[in-house]
Amino acid sequence: MFQEKTNEKEWETWMDNLIIKDAIQKENIPFYQYSEFENVKLIGRNVCEAIFKTSQKTVALKCVSLNDEATLDNLINEIKKHRKLEIHDSILKLNGITKQENTKNLMIVFEYANNGSLRQYLKSNFRKLDWNAKLNLAKQIANILMYLHSNDIIYGRLNSENILIHNGNIKLNVFGITKIISNSLKFLTNNLGPMQYMYMDPQYLELFNITGKKSSDIFGLGIILWEISSGNPPFEMESSSNIDLLNNIAKGKRETEISGTPHKYKEIYTDCWKHNGNSRPDIFQVIKNLSEIIISDARIEFETPQSQPYNVSDVKLENLNMENEEPKIKPDLPFDVTTEVNGFISDLIEFFISISKNQFRTAQPIMIKNYFSERKKNPVEIFYEMIRHPSYYWFTSLIGFFYQHGIGTVTDNQMAFKFFNSTANKIIDTPSFNSSSSLYNINIEISAVSLANMYLYGLGVEKNTNKAFQIYSKVADEGSLVALNNMAHCYYSGFGVEKNQEKAIELYLKAAEKGYILAQSNAGSCYQNGTGIEKDETKGFQYYMKSARAGNISSMCKVGYCYENAIGVGKDIKEAFKWYLKAAEKEHEISQYNVGIYYKNGYGINIDQVKAFEWYKKSAENDYDKGQYMLGKCFYEGFGTKKDTIKAIYWLNKANENGDTNAIKLLEEIIM
Numbered sequence: 001m002f003q004e005k006t007n008e009k010e011w012e013t014w015m016d017n018l019i020i021k022d023a024i025q026k027e028n029i030p031f032y033q034y035s036e037f038e039n040v041k042l043i044g045r046n047v048c049e050a051i052f053k054t055s056q057k058t059v060a061l062k063c064v065s066l067n068d069e070a071t072l073d074n075l076i077n078e079i080k081k082h083r084k085l086e087i088h089d090s091i092l093k094l095n096g097i098t099k100q101e102n103t104k105n106l107m108i109v110f111e112y113a114n115n116g117s118l119r120q121y122l123k124s125n126f127r128k129l130d131w132n133a134k135l136n137l138a139k140q141i142a143n144i145l146m147y148l149h150s151n152d153i154i155y156g157r158l159n160s161e162n163i164l165i166h167n168g169n170i171k172l173n174v175f176g177i178t179k180i181i182s183n184s185l186k187f188l189t190n191n192l193g194p195m196q197y198m199y200m201d202p203q204y205l206e207l208f209n210i211t212g213k214k215s216s217d218i219f220g221l222g223i224i225l226w227e228i229s230s231g232n233p234p235f236e237m238e239s240s241s242n243i244d245l246l247n248n249i250a251k252g253k254r255e256t257e258i259s260g261t262p263h264k265y266k267e268i269y270t271d272c273w274k275h276n277g278n279s280r281p282d283i284f285q286v287i288k289n290l291s292e293i294i295i296s297d298a299r300i301e302f303e304t305p306q307s308q309p310y311n312v313s314d315v316k317l318e319n320l321n322m323e324n325e326e327p328k329i330k331p332d333l334p335f336d337v338t339t340e341v342n343g344f345i346s347d348l349i350e351f352f353i354s355i356s357k358n359q360f361r362t363a364q365p366i367m368i369k370n371y372f373s374e375r376k377k378n379p380v381e382i383f384y385e386m387i388r389h390p391s392y393y394w395f396t397s398l399i400g401f402f403y404q405h406g407i408g409t410v411t412d413n414q415m416a417f418k419f420f421n422s423t424a425n426k427i428i429d430t431p432s433f434n435s436s437s438s439l440y441n442i443n444i445e446i447s448a449v450s451l452a453n454m455y456l457y458g459l460g461v462e463k464n465t466n467k468a469f470q471i472y473s474k475v476a477d478e479g480s481l482v483a484l485n486n487m488a489h490c491y492y493s494g495f496g497v498e499k500n501q502e503k504a505i506e507l508y509l510k511a512a513e514k515g516y517i518l519a520q521s522n523a524g525s526c527y528q529n530g531t532g533i534e535k536d537e538t539k540g541f542q543y544y545m546k547s548a549r550a551g552n553i554s555s556m557c558k559v560g561y562c563y564e565n566a567i568g569v570g571k572d573i574k575e576a577f578k579w580y581l582k583a584a585e586k587e588h589e590i591s592q593y594n595v596g597i598y599y600k601n602g603y604g605i606n607i608d609q610v611k612a613f614e615w616y617k618k619s620a621e622n623d624y625d626k627g628q629y630m631l632g633k634c635f636y637e638g639f640g641t642k643k644d645t646i647k648a649i650y651w652l653n654k655a656n657e658n659g660d661t662n663a664i665k666l667l668e669e670i671i672m
Contacts, residue, residue: 029076029079029097030095030097031096031097031099032096032097034100035101036053036098037053037059037061037098038050038051038053039051040061046062046063047060047063048061048063048107049112058112059110059111060109060110060113061098061108061109062108062110063100063106063107064106064108065105075106079108082094082174085148085153085174088147090147090171090172091144091172091174092111092113092164092171092173092174092175093110093111094109094111095109095110096108110173110175111166111171112166113164113165113166113171114166114167115165115166115167116164117161117162117163117164117165118137118160118161118164118165118170118227119160119161119227120165121165122160122227122228122231122232123231131262134228135265135290138224138265138290139287139291140170141163141221142221142286142287143287144170145158145217145221146284146287148174148217149282149283154213154214154216154217155172155220156216156217157220158221158224159220159224160224160227163224214282214283216277218272218277218280218281218282218283218286219272219273221272221283221286222268222272222280223273225268225269225272226258226269226273229257229258229261229265232380232409262293264289265293267289268281268286268289268290272286342385342389344375344377344382345382345385345389345395348382348398349395349398351367351368352368352397352398352401353442353446355367355368356397356446357482357517357518358518358550358551358552359518359553359554360518360521360554363553363554363588364401364405365401365407366587366589367586367587368401368407370587372407378408379407380408381408382408383402384408386398386399394439394440394443395443396419396420396423397420397423397443397446400416400419400420400447400450403419404416404450404454404459404460413454413459413461414461415460416450416454416460417454417459419447420447420450420451420454421447423448424444424448445475445482448471448474449472449475449480449482449483449486452468452469452471452472452475452483453486455468456468456490456495464496465490465496466496467496468490468495469487469490469496472486472487472490473487481515481516481519482518484507484510485507485508485511485516485518485519485522487507488503488505488506488511488522491503491504491507492504492522492531500532501526501531501532502532503532504526505523505526505531505532505533506532507519508523508526509523512543517546517547517555518547518552520543520544520546520547520550521552521554521555523543524540524541524544524558525558526540527539527540528540528541528544528567537567538569539568540562540568541559541567541569542568544558544559545559548579548582553583553586553588554588556579556580556582556583556586556588557579557580557583557590557594559579560575560577560579560583560591561576563575563576563579573603574604574605577595577603577604580594580598581595584615584618587618587622589618589619589622589624589627590624592615592622592624592627593615593616593624593627593630595615596611596612596613596614596615596616596619596627596630597612599611609639609640610640611640612639612640616631619631620651620654620655625655625658625659625660626655628652628654628655628658628660629651629652629655629660629662631651632647632648632649632650632651632655632666633648635647635648635651636648636652636666645670649667649670649671652666652667652670653667
């Protein structure tokens with residue numbers, strides 16, 4: 001019986017393949033066997049890189065699932081439309097179709113763009129691009145858009161991810177651009193994507209209407225031209241939520257101009273992104289204006305003497321050779337802090353050192369971003385100042401941290417690794433670290449521990465838990481309590497060393513007794529759960545309290561949890577709320593959610609729907625899935641705020657993406 005079912009399934013698969021192959025070949029579309037490709041590897045969502053065996057040519061394979069929404073007929077029609085466009089050299093070529101084995105997935109075979117997207121290209125090459133090269137990119141993009149508009153085709157989603165680069169030349173991916181989604185709810189149930197790529201006409205943002213006009217493409221082109229001048233995606237470090245930023249763009253929010261930009265070029269992109277679509281130039285006028293820009297050595301057309309805007313994503317590390325440039329060890333910051341920028345950097349470094357010592361890794365990027373937001377400082381500008389600062393080698397750990405978490409620049413773990421490594425080698429290769437509190441030594445300590453973290457989790461380097469443990473052990477031997485705590489974590493979980501939870505609690509207690517507050521929190525967890533030591537909830541609570549009083553926000557939340565659930569202490573809802581609120585005010589996302597729950601239900605405090613909503617919003621914006629779900633629910637029900645179905649869908653989508661299982665059920669209820 002089993003054999004019969006197997007044969008029947010194989011027969012159906014064979015027939016499906018025959019029907020697909022026959023239908024495709026009738027339209028003279030080349031069909032390749034999947035076995036004709038080798039070295040297939042995923043390079044993006046639903047996109048693979050592969051080698052065509054016969055020619056040894058690299059191609060791109062885009063996966064398309066045949067279902068009710070994307071039938072074979074629709075796919076063939078899209079390919080036929082694409083063929084009419086690809087006569088232009090700047091259109092990405094479509095070579096044919098293949099079919100993955102044992103699946104219903106077809107894969108479209110595209111020309112391979114060896115420099116990746118425009119976004120990636122700018123990230124990797126920006127410092128090499130003079131204004132003639134940037135202007136050439138701008139003209140190529142404008143020319144291909146003119147080709148589309150001349151054929152009455154609206155692209156509709158022009159952004160630096162859809163623009164590809166091959167050998168330094170533009171290749172636009174136009175496959176499927178004729179599809180139009182008119183249902184705004186359907187549009188919003190899809191992932192809106194990173195805000196820096198939502199190049200949407202503000203006139204349509206106001207109505208959530210994406211049918212589009214040529215003027216909408218012009219708006220997107222203006223954003224692209226700005227990105228070419230800056231090397232960075234627009235609104236990259238915007239602290240507000242995507243939905244708030246959409247509203248702000250609709251109200252006229254735009255990126256600031258980059259110094260060193262030709263005056264005429266700036267006029268072109270600002271004309272392109274005018275709020276009123278009727279006031280924008282058409283593509284022919286844009287091309288005419290671009291052609292009139294002349295880049296001269298005298299820089300007559302530039303608004304500042306600076307020949308190039310800054311870029312921080314392609315830093316050359318030759319200058320990071322610490323052996324060639326040994327700084328003197330001083331107890332204070334080694335640079336003049338009389339200017340506003342240097343003064344801010346000085347304060348920022350002190351804050352960074354504090355949270356590196358006193359807060360868990362997950363809390364640190366949130367706290368740094370809020371530090372900028374509260375002081376109304378632009379992290380891009382500050383990061384640039386740190387990179388070019390003559391004493392940058394004193395705070396390579398902070399620069400690496402910015403790269404690792406995408407603060408002021410694009411996230412780049414490899415660059416983060418290089419900065420951590422450049423300084424960490426001082427202690428790893430030649431023991432020179434001591435426990436004195438000079439900035440130089442602290443920078444070495446944080447860099448070394450951060451480098452070990454990169455090895456532990458495989459960030460920017462191949463994962464190597466043995467190497468991570470060795471670095472922690474080395475730095476701990478030199479007197480670092482941070483490294484000692486992380487070394488205990490390795491014993492606790494068996495990372496790079498045989499699992500030994502008794503040894504873990506021994507090291508946690510050793511660091512805790514020396515006043516290290518993260519170790520105090522970890523020791524509290526061991527006592528509370530009886531891990532590696534006899535269970536003692538009272539001692540667990542006492543260690544949490546000691547850590548919380550010293551300023552650790554995670555421990556503040558744990559103290560609140562103990563009071564709420566009578567763990568190691570008598571139950572006291574008011575005390576629970578007090579400690580949750582302390583942590584929430586310091587941007588602890590779980591505590592912010594808990595405070596929202598307390599205000600919603602009146603636990604230890606009067607019911608206040610508005611405050612509940614406000615705390616859910618803070619939690620959601622700090623990327624906590626349960627906070628995102630509750631915020632979406634508040635918008636849907638009008639709880640503590642004005643009812644807004646669009647915002648409800650947005651936040652429920654975010655919650656669903658982050659793993660909240662309740663979000664999809666409520667989404668289905670809203671849409672149905």
